[in-house]
Amino acid sequence: MSNGLEKKDLAVSAYTLINSKASSNMWLQGISGVVGFPFTTIADVGVIATHYVPMFNGIRRIYGRQSLTAEVIAPLVTNISKELLLDIVFDKVLGNIPLIGIPLNAICAKAMTWRLGILFSMLSSRGEGIDNNTASDAVVVIRGIFPKSAFGFATPPLKDFEGIVNSVYETSHREFSDKVSAAKAALMN
Numbered sequence: 001m002s003n004g005l006e007k008k009d010l011a012v013s014a015y016t017l018i019n020s021k022a023s024s025n026m027w028l029q030g031i032s033g034v035v036g037f038p039f040t041t042i043a044d045v046g047v048i049a050t051h052y053v054p055m056f057n058g059i060r061r062i063y064g065r066q067s068l069t070a071e072v073i074a075p076l077v078t079n080i081s082k083e084l085l086l087d088i089v090f091d092k093v094l095g096n097i098p099l100i101g102i103p104l105n106a107i108c109a110k111a112m113t114w115r116l117g118i119l120f121s122m123l124s125s126r127g128e129g130i131d132n133n134t135a136s137d138a139v140v141v142i143r144g145i146f147p148k149s150a151f152g153f154a155t156p157p158l159k160d161f162e163g164i165v166n167s168v169y170e171t172s173h174r175e176f177s178d179k180v181s182a183a184k185a186a187l188m189n
Contacts, residue, residue, distance in 0.1 A: 007169045010125070011162040013062045018117030019155060021055045022110045029109035051113060056120045063124040072130065079132040080119070080139045111146070114156060118142045121165045126176045134177045137184050144187040 025047055057067040119138055123130055145164075146156050168176050 007125070007166050008162060010062055011121070011165045012158065014059045014117070014121040014124070014165065015158055015161050017055060017058050017062065018114060018121070021051045021117065022113035022155070025051050025113045026106045026110040029105040047109070047113075052116055055113070055117055056124075059117070059120045059124045065124050065128050068130075076130055076132050076135055080136050082136065110155075114146060115139065115142050118146065118156070118161065118164060121161075122168050122176075125165045126168045126171055127173075129173065131173045131176065134173070134180050137177075137180045141180060141183045141187060144184075 029047075053070075053073065056073065060067055119135065119142055122138055123135065142164075145160075168179055171179070
């Protein structure tokens with residue numbers, strides 16, 4: 001299923017793809033912040049088609065999985081939207097403050113792209129099927145570990161990314177759920 005590559009190589013390829021999308025999204029959102037509303041909202045909606053869906057399907061291809069249609073992705077996004085709402089509100093409120101909002105737009109865009117990229121990598125590394133119920137808990141875990149600083153441009157270290165993604169490589173839905181639940185419980189303590 002994994003294109004004959006070792007899981008470390010797969011993780012490195014996914015990391016490289018996410019980093020590329022995070023960098024371009026950061027610049028796009030920063031530039032949209034310069035011109036302000038409504039361009040920031042237009043950019044937010046546009047990156048779904050230009051960044052997030054292609055990133056998800058690119059990661060799926062890296063792991064030898066089938067690309068997903070909007071009908072499959074929509075329930076996933078709906079299921080994780082509650083967990084992403086805090087990030088979106090933070091971005092929209094602070095991102096529209098004159099001058100300060102420009103770097104905050106960029107920071108939030110990069111962080112959101114990385115968080116979604118890590119989630120997409122975990123889901124693709126795990127296997128073909130998507131368990132929407134566990135995805136929302138996975139987003140909580142990811143938000144708990146990245147970024148360490150909400151106001152930095154930090155990229156997750158490759159070693160940390162590999163550890164997270166490879167920990168669920170080719171696991172069953174049950175094993176994936178158990179690992180995510182354990183990680184969430186550890187974060188809550």
